[in-house]
Amino acid sequence: MSVDLSKLTTELRNGDSMKIDQSSTLEVLQLINKEDRVVADAVQLALPQIAKAVDAIYQSLKKGGRLFYVGAGTSGRLGVIDAAECPPTFSTDPDLVQAIIAGGEKALLVAVEGAEDDAELGSSDLDKQNFSSKDVIVGIAASGRTPYVIGALEYAKSIGAETISLSCNLDSEISKMANHPIEVITGPEVVTGSTRLKAATAQKMVLNMLSTTVMIKLGKVYENLMVDVKASNQKLIERAKNIVMTVTNADEELASAILEKTNYEVKPAIVMIEADVTYEEANKVIELAEGMVRKAINLAKGE
Missing domain, CATH: 1.10.8.1080 (Helicase, Ruva Protein; domain 3)
Structure with a gap:
């Protein structure tokens, strides 16, 4: 079944990079850098949405719930990175913040073809972690339409859990499914459709904000110091x-x-x-x- 990507801003061609294949090394770098500078402004516009998501995560964790990041490809890998950093930075239990990536651990290094297109797999992978109504999910997809993420969000919603989405397109599919949608509109990429660029940078920035702010609210920072740091080395x-x-x-x-x-x-x-x-x-x-x-x-x- 064909998928219409023409309405996704992350899939549109960037008018400024049409001749990037004819540019010098420095010109390419300057263009990438110019585009990267729009990301922070796009995140700033989404701060009210991000704040609501932070409060929702905080309330779930205070009540004994866990935070799950779910994504495919680059989006999934970014979730894994953020989850992996919480134990050493904030001395959290590894179960408190978890990440699920389409295709499993293998997909961290090598793309697992077809995994992101399986909505049922997203649902079953979440169920395997004993995801409950106390927990909270952040579904991450730059396009906002990844079936694997949609399946996970549908499952979470069906059992009454708190749902958050993170996408880089306006009025995305996953936004319609989440209690707290976050949309960071970064626009067309320098290389058309390569959402590992601006979209991924935006996602990384938002995930940093979500986990860090929640941990501050949980008392894991005093002044601006990591007072819950796990002294493991x-x-x-x-x-x-x-x-x-x-x-x-x-x-x-x-x-x-x-x-x-x-x-x-x-x-x-x-x-x-x-x-x-x-x-x-x-x-x-x-x-x-x-x-x-x-x-x-x-x-x-x-x-």
Whole structure:
């Protein structure tokens, strides 16, 4: 069955790049760079939509739900990247933010032909992860019409889960299916239809915004520091130490000593130093403060 792509702005020809095959290396780069500069402005226009999506994800996660990114091709790979970065950055459980890509892990490296055209596969892949009404899905498709993503969104909607879509075309198919549609209109690509360019850049920017803002709202950032960083290697151990020293003005010796007591958990280390309490007391107030360091410090001080 043929698919009409003529109305998709991501599939239109870019008038400025008609002679790109005759251009010099520098001219090609300048044109790509010029087009890339429109992406941030396009994302800015979508900020109200993105804010609604962030609040929906936050509410789902607060109630014990999980966040699922679902996509095919480049869109799916971008979801995998964002999900994979959450545990080391914010010490989240790997199950909290997950990504499902059409064709499975193999599709991360090699295109799996036909997988993105299977709506039933999108539905069954989501079901295999025990997706429930408490969870939230972000369906990612630059075209906004990928059957695999549509199938996943349909399944999520059928069980009453929160649904979010992320596309780069106006009034896209997946937008019509989502409670919270996000449309970032980046326009025709320098190479016609190559949505790994501007559209993918926009998707990456939005996914950064979704996960980062949700984690800030969940208390995983204090001031602008990653206080839930998982110190899983030497670089991150040093980062944890530097964060504690920055926040508390403690010297390196004290910061290291306290972090050894907390198994390099930054939050309790900060509370211990700032409020002069034990590790057990710090953890207790952090729990009462729902992970918010500023509130935990005040509680520990009796303020």
